[in-house]
Amino acid sequence: MGQSTFLIDFLLLSNIRTVIFIAVLLGLFVIIHMMEKRKVKFSIRMISGTVIGLILGISIQFIAGFPKVPGDVQWLREVSSWYGLVGNGFMDLLKMLVVPLVFLSITRIIMNMQGENLGKLTAKSIGMLLGTTLIAAFIGMVIGNFVDFSTDMQITNNDAQIREITSIVDTFRGLLPANPVKAMVDANVVAIVIFASFIGIAIRRMSKKHGETIEPFVKWIEAFYKIILSVAMTVIKFMPYAVIALLANTITARGIVALIAVIKFIVAIYVALIIMFIVHLVIAMLNGINPITYVKAVTEPLVLAFTSRSSLGTLPVTIETLHRKVGVEEGIASFVGSLGANMGMNGCAGIYPALVTIMLAQMTGTHMDLSFYIMLAIIITVASLGIAGLPGTATIAVSVVISGMGMGALFPLIGGVIAIDPIIDMGRTMLNVSGTLISATTVANTSGKLDRSVFNSQK
Secondary structure (H helix, E strand, O other): OOOOHHHHHHHOOOOHHHHHHHHHHHHHHHHHHHHHHOOOOHHHHHHHHHHHHHHHHHHHHHHHOOOOOHHHOHHHHHHHHHHHHHHHHHHHHHHHHHHHHHHHHHHHHHHHOOOOOHHHHHHHHHHHHHHHHHHHHHHHHHHHHHOOOOOOHHHOOOOOOOOOOOOHHHHHHHHOOOOHHHHHHOOOHHHHHHHHHHHHHHHHHHOOOOHHHHHHHHHHHHHHHHHHHHHHHHHHOOHHHHHHHHHHHHHHHHOOHHHHOOHHHHHHHHHHHHHHHHHHHHHHHHOOOOHHHHHHHHHHHHHHHHHHOOHHHHHHHHHHHHHHHHOEOHHHHHHHHHHHOOOOOHHHHHHHHHHHHHHHHHHHOOOOOHHHHHHHHHHHHHHHHHOOOOOOHHHHHHHHHHHHOOOHHHHHHHHHHHHOHHHHHHHHHHHHHHHHHHHHHHHHHHOOOEOHHHHHOOO
16 A cells, blocks of 8 residues: 555555454454344353454464564554554443443432441441452562562663652542532542532432422432433443454554563562452352352453453443342442542552562562561552542552652662553453452442342342
8 A cells, every 4th residue: 555644644554454454353343243143141242352352462463573662563553543443432432421420320329328328338338448459469469579570670661750649638639529520521530429429418408308399300310310321231232342452452552572571570460460359259258149150240340341451431331230230239339339440449559569569679679577568558558549530540559659668769660560551450450340349249248238139140
């Protein structure tokens, strides 16, 4: 094809290989559609999409000759852009639902709340989210000490810079909905939850004296909530198609060569993630839940989290799965799900900063005694709450933690890890969502709001 500006910069179709792999993606969509028409289970289509996306991404890299810097190859950038249109476009549609879903569901929860009060629900939710994050941090520390990173100075990248750190006081203040509209524009879920809670409390208070006056608004909340759920179900149907493009795009854009330099860290963090996921299954068992059935029930949000790398974007699917497949009461599913998308993230704010800190300490010969580990656990727990609602969660978490440990100047040493962050982020995000799922399930069970008949129907 001619190398014209029109083809290169506008159509992004300067190479025949770009056209071929776009056609391949469309062909794979036809296969997924045929599976859908044959009534293949949604969870099986999701897993199939993940496997297909993995194979497709590796195939594209193979055809390209496994370049060290995929971004330097024009046709790879083009394929990545077109695949991103499908995968990231789907995530944009899901994110479109986050603000109205959170606002409506939280308002609806509070105005209809009976029995369990808001204070107890909040305490249980935050307690579970932070508790599981602390366990995750401990696992990260243990795994870090089983791996020798002391010779890994080659992963240094002097271009890596520590993220700007905001004090915890300013962070907490930033979460308050000083401007509810801005909070919605910024998708500051914690601020939206706070604002919606005040609205819900006001509705409950006014319903006693001004029931007839506020009844139209109450009906509007209920109606709009059902409409948003219907829209969510429509968007969710496209997930199996999106996961193919999402995973293939991640591998296409990042490549395979970049992984080799930090393979030891990648293996360590995924081992830690797997162990923490097993802990989640143990917590499920302590709640009287069959872990195998539980995994079947929560497959969809976990697969989407893995391929999309977005806890917030996965939120509508997380809430839907908790309520319709796990049996968590609708209000608790929405409340804990919304908080879990922004705080107490087991992967990004627990395991990852713990493992990075241990790695830095080994690489620089920093002495690690009991006080070191205690201080690290405290900083991680506080940071996992303080970074809520901010973009770039994992990098911010690492910046806060290593600075708190007095190791901020060592940040450039992890440049190689930051460079392949999307590969690590897939597992981290899946664990974040898994932590939210098990936290919501536990809160529902301890509150007597877990419908086991719904859960048992997944067997």
